[in-house]
Amino acid sequence: MYNTERSEITHAIYDDAMTWTEERGERVEMIVDIYDCVDPANHQDLPSHTEKHHTLQHTGSVSVENRKHTAPVVCLCLLCFLLLTAVIVLYVCFTTERKQLLTHISNLTEEREQILTKYEQILNHNNNLTEEREQILTKYEQILNHNNNLTEEREQIKNKFEELQCGLYELDQRADNLKWIYYNFSFYYNSSKKKTWSDSRLYCQQKQADLVKINSREEQEFLRKVVGSDTFWIGLENSGEWKWTDGVKLANGYWSSGHPNSYGDCAKMSSTGWESHLCTNKEKWICERTICTYNKINPS
Missing domain, CATH: 1.20.58 (Methane Monooxygenase Hydroxylase; Chain G, domain 1)
Known part of the structure; x- marks a missing residue:
């Protein structure tokens, strides 16, 4: 078991x-x-x-x-x-x-x-713009040169005209040399006839001149000797104030005693000084024409 x-x-x-x-x-x-x-x-x-x-x-x-x-x-x-x-x-x-x-x-x-x-x-x-700029500059220079040439030609024409005008003045002075008197780069014309102040000035303007403008005592004494005992219209009138024919106001005057007065608005010169009279009176006059200075400025 x-x-x-x-x-x-x-x-x-x-x-x-x-x-x-x-x-x-x-x-x-x-x-x-x-x-x-x-x-x-x-x-x-x-x-x-x-x-x-x-x-x-x-x-x-x-x-x-x-x-x-x-x-x-x-x-x-x-x-x-x-x-x-x-x-x-x-x-x-x-x-x-x-x-x-x-x-x-x-x-x-x-x-x-x-x-x-x-x-x-x-x-x-x-590059194209640069070329165009160069072309424009070239044209500008050409135009500038042409303009300079035109300016030179203009100056030459002007000088020739002044020279011709001076020659005409000289011929006129030679033809009437018994009436134009030279003094200090100016010619003075003593009239033998009598006219009103306006007609006297017109005659001077027709001779490329104007009624005399007296700027100094020396010029006053020279003209006083020329005038002698006669009286002559000068380029001075009263249109509210006394001014010369070129529009310049009178600064210094060589007035005679009692002048200027309210009797007249035009001035004439006598041996004693300036006198104011009626502009319609008839008097002799003196024209002044500045001598041509072309040959002095451009001696060529």
Whole structure:
């Protein structure tokens, strides 16, 4: 009975050991040790079980070894797969970025060409403007030179006209040299007839002269000697105030005693000084004509 119970226990332990061996090969030796402790005398029955044990142990070892070798391979494959995936992703990203970069470079190249074209157009336009400016400056210089030439010709014509006029004056003076008296760059004409102040002035104007204008005491003394005991109209009248025929106001006068007065508005000269009389009175007159100074100004 004892043997029977021991045999059942042994078989139960052995079955459990087989189960553990199938699940994990490393526990086989532990099961065998337990079995020896339970029935140390029943070693004669162990050969078959030992063979089975060795077979199971060998199978478990092979399975463990296979698992040990399979895990690195799986990890390596997984790592290769990840690396391959990363390479593919990087390649796709690089290709996309490269295409974008090439497109951007192409756009920049086109913009550069457009900018260069516009720059050349602006440069050509600037050159054209520079040429036009030079042409305008050249024309302006030509016009300026022509204007200077015209001014010179005008001055020459004016000088020739003045020279001709001076010649006519000189001829007139030579033809009537007994009546024109020279003093201090002026010629004076003493009339022998009598006219009103207005008619006397008109006669002087017809001779390219005017009634005398006395500017200094020296000129006054010279004319006083010429006048002698006669009286002559001078170019001085009163139109609200005393003025010379050229419109200049009288500054210094050489009036006789009691003159000027309200009796007349035109002045005549006597040996004693100036006198105011009615302009309608008839008196002799003195014309003054400035000498031609052309040869003095342009000695050529």
